[in-house]
Amino acid sequence: MLKHLIEVTNDDMIGQVSLPPRTPYYGLPPIGMGTWAAESTTSYVARLAANHCISVIDLVTNALDVRTRRDGTHWKLFPRQGETFKLNGVSTLAMEWGHKLANLTLQPSLSKTNLASLRGILPSTRLVRNTRAWCHLCLCEMQENAVYEPLLWSMHHAVVCPEHHVPLSTICPSCKAPNTAALSQRYTLGHCTRCGSWLGISNAEGKGPPTQWEEWTTLQMKSLISVISSSENAPSISVAYDNLEILILTVGNGRMTRFAQEIDTDKSTCSMWLNRKNFPTLDYCFRISLVSGIDVGKLLCSVVSPSEIDRSTWGRDGQPQWVKRPVRRKIDWESVKKNFEEICQNNETPSPGLRRVAKRLEVDGRLLKERFPDLCGRLARRNTIFWEKRPAQRHEALKKRIRRMVIKIAKNGYRPTRRRVARALDLTSGDITDKRLQKIWRDSVAKLQASQVFC
DNA sequence: AGATATGAGGTGATTGGGGC
């Protein structure tokens, strides 16, 4: 054998053998590609980490070279907690992570585990959820093979499981809390990130049966994800605008105003779409899809011809009805100013921040800042002073409690040890760890010994 | 009827910072 190898080497064959590219990580293929149940980026990261017996955080920081702290050059690639599910959307992070993962595992289809290919076409408005959603029945079925999270579950408009027709869950059945982070240390597929419980059990969240419109939007998201995960070519903005123009002119019989009435919007809005100034949000794409009979997936990713437009079902009874946008209210700025001034003048504790005040006044904080910069400045200064003082005030209060507790324990006939005092004060660490507080405790004990309250 | 401009109102993405 060895002799044979030497002969091969001697024959100078090594330079002619081409080895396929290698990576230190398994070439784990994403699940469900080409179907509506295509795996999401966040799910893939978790599954890749589990397959290598490392935590998600270790995989992210070491393999993907994405720093979680601001101590490296790549820290910006790490999404903040609560924004991790945006990795499944159209953000730049989604695009970059898709490329990084594809390079790491040599799986080119990973760029289709999020909606980054629709970047520049679909506005990010109300596209991806901020929290985790799942179908408990799907999770139970997945247990037999591999547990993963389809991209559809991350979508804002997907509120129903297309397979089981039940509302997607968003609250853990055990701890009753939402899951807000996909890349935390404890992120395990099918389990709660907070309490670790299995999510594949029914959870009564008080959600009623899905409405026809919710069923419709979910069906459209299903179509869109199927197209994106199976398509070879990236969707093109010019094709999407061409399709939009065909639909507007065909459905409205050549009249933009008529089309605007059909989808319940303003003609100026349609004018901007037609003039390619902006593309409709997904909400409006659903409406356009409903009145034209063209799936959202086709509208965004394929070439549509006027003959494909099917208006035969539009307008019949039982048609899903979109939720009308609320009429814009007129803000009474005089009244807002008056209430804002009152809030700034009173000495409320704890001092509310601008966001809280804005919520109380029922207006956006940014509008408050634009309209009343002086009042906002006053509020900000008051907050700064209050929150600077707060740690000192808490420290002072704790000092008093330690002194009282030392005396109380001693009076009960026990030695007021540091841990005993800490436990009596219900300190989470079970000890007095702060050096300054330790000194207070020592002084209190010394004072007691001097007065011979205890022996 | 359609195009264009503009301001108001609304929302999401992103960044920076800090408390517990």
Next chain:
DNA sequence: GCCCCAATCACCTCATATCT
């Protein structure tokens, strides 16, 4: 690690006015 607050930027929709 997780959560919250504040700020900024960018984008979208709506409503209205004006012009062709």
